Amino acid sequence: MRHLMNPLDFSVEELDKLFELAMDIEKNPEKYADKCAGKKIATCFYEASTRTRLSFEAAMINLGGSVIGFSDANSSSASKGESVSDTIRVISCFADICAMRHPKEGAAMVAASKSSIPVINAGDGGHQHPTQTLTDLLTIRSLKGRLNHFTIGLCGDLKFGRTVHSLINALSRYEDIHFIFISPEELRVPDYITEMLTEKGIPYEEVIKLEDIIDRLDLLYMTRVQRERFFNEEDYVRLKDFYILDKKKMEAAKEDMLILHPLPRVNEISVEVDDDPRAVYFKQVQYGVYVRMALILTLLELV
């Protein structure tokens, strides 16, 4: 039985297979409409999330399966003090697969260690968010036709942004990737990530101003500064508007640069950019459903 905690849990070859499956699902959805008939996914969300939870639920429903779960900690037994270990043992009796989001880092790993069904980490605090990464990779692969030879800029909250950490980990396995980290000093990418890149000999730069490097990027990954990651409201207010991508900044960008964003967007991408063909963050959401469908099928060994 396999779980997904980190995008690195799958080899590059396994990811390729997963993406091929996702692309086949996109082309032939009817072929997969009953693949999960009689199966249930438990979406255990201890932290508010609309997109990720609904994406998992839509994925399972598209496969002919059904959904149980909870959407915040207050409506679960966690509010009564139940541990993650106990909750997953119980959920294992109800469902065939579980997608778990938890505000504490490493929660899904604890669940997987006690579970008798596959567990998917749907986000653990500021740590990892592997299915967002699979979504990002599938989007890039589908729209660019490859996952290597890129200069990618990651912009915004690189300290607490789990989507960023997972994406860097995943892209670091592909050839000729150059990372440019664009963040204020307080939200720099954690040292364990830069240490990993140094160790692997992967080039990276850290800059503060987006305007200085936007013309060099093949991909721009924007992120939101997340209020819930701050213990101090003052710091959040100071940093939340640090980056705003608008039409003017986009003038300097390459004609085929893609803008990705894990969403929700607040104001870090001006709405005037939405009509730009390079803005693909809403397409990303659709790819997220395909890749989660492919993941559910893979972990349930139905392919």
Add this chain to the structure above:
Amino acid sequence: MLNVGKIEEGFVLDHIEAGKSLSLYHHLQLDKLDCTVAIIKNARSNKMGKKDILKVECDINMLNLDILAFIDHNITVNVIKDGEIVDKKELVLPKEIKNVIRCKNPRCITSIEQGLPHIFFLADEEKEIYRCKYCEEKYDSKK
């Protein structure tokens, strides 16, 4: 001058930083073993000025000394058999440390989940960096 007799079989842990012997006693879980232990605090040392020494009389296979490397590289481990030093053990950093140090990241699952072992893995041997198995936060003894 205090005299502590020699041991027949066991370990003499020498050159422990003065004042650290009691914490080593607990890390090595000597409180749980039924053996003779001498804790010598603030012994005179030409090299260190003052030092602590631990003498443990036990079967030499009974103790896992890997944790010593994590705590202090400079400790000398003398292995004693039949009253003589038969080996000076080289300290190697353990690949994993369980329930010795605690993760200080307030966002880590270990901060709320009861009964969860605190496990750190050796992420970088050269730089002696340990990271929490769950949240990957680097262990910083100064925090």
